[in-house]
């Protein structure tokens with residue numbers, strides 16, 4: 144059974160785990176928490192679907208002067224706790240249901256770490272590697288224009304996600320500002336430093352993961368020093384996580400990207416792998432390592448596994464073969480609910496996405512606060528505040544897990560869904 148094919152046809156779950164509809168997973172995870180919290184039927188209905196879904200089809204002039212129509216989405220799941228917040232993803236397999244799941248996960252993520260935002264997400268169906276930089280800029284500016292009725296510093300604040308970066312955010316910020324006639328840096332986060340970005344934002348997802356992994360190892364008898372780590376995905380989250388975990392003494396035994404993976408049981412020199420990736424566009428072919436597939440990477444003998452790529456990677460078809468003791472989900476939705484149950488039964492500690500990768504949106508919040516106040520913090524201030532938020536959030540979730548005898552994901556959901564439900568209930572129904 145293949146695990147790499149993803150559902151891009153917006154059909155409900157087609158049965159094969161690897162093709163599981165991420166929105167079905169998100170709703171299933173939510174309902175489990177709703178049962179534990181005893182949420183009433185009305186709140187379940189409100190919280191199990193997004194508040195707004197925008198689908199846009201828009202033309203882009205290509206470099207050869209031809210025109211191409213692209214499809215994009217922006218979804219707001221819940222805004223009871225504050226403006227919608229969440230990244231924009233460029234990927235050939237983006238679908239409305241994927242964006243709906245990601246928007247819901249953002250609501251829970253912001254609630255777990257206690258930042259005053261709701262959840263949103265955007266995406267464009269495009270393989271950005273096939274576009275030139277000028278085509279990407281035109282696509283980004285037109286997509287920003289198409290979703291501009293939804294976004295704004297007090298409405299909905301995009302950020303980078305898979306295949307988007309600080310340059311993408313600079314174009315969106317500029318486009319939105321041009322429409323208004325003045326600079327509005329707080330409309331997006333993850334911007335370059337020179338136009339209102341925050342120190343530490345680029346490393347924030349990985350640094351947040353490091354902080355929660357440090358807490359988790361304290362409860363397992365493991366030590367980060369000497370721990371063997373495998374990282375799936377070598378983008379902003381995965382590559383920086385590998386670097387930071389290595390700095391803490393971990394041995395990075397395997398890494399991978401979309402083209403494949405590399406393995407060395409004695410440890411990879413992460414700095415050299417980064418240089419190789421810059422030169423060759425992939426980690427594949429790196430000397431001093433064995434070639435492995437993305438599927439094999441998940442099953443290598445290691446202590447800590449960091450999925451940092453896409454959804455539906457750990458499924459019923461491979462969960463049983465996972466050897467790690469701790470899984471730190473840098474990606475959103477890498478584990479299906481069925482796989483979760485297998486991992487839990489095996490005693491593997493899963494640090495769930497809505498906690499483990501919340502460092503990114505936490506520093507996005509810091510960036511937004513700095514933009515609104517036009518008063519900027521040092522990298523040390525940012526990292527210290529991030530550490531406080533992540534350590535507290537880990538311990539809040541851990542306590543619920545202990546008190547109620549739950550796995551860490553369910554405990555994180557109980558905390559997050561409880562907070563969102565309370566805000567939604569207190570605000571009441573208008574009119």
Ligand code: GLU
Nearest residue numbers: 229230302304503504507
């Ligand atoms: N895309 C990131 C995430 O999934 C960051 C979102 C943000 O900073 O708004 O958490």
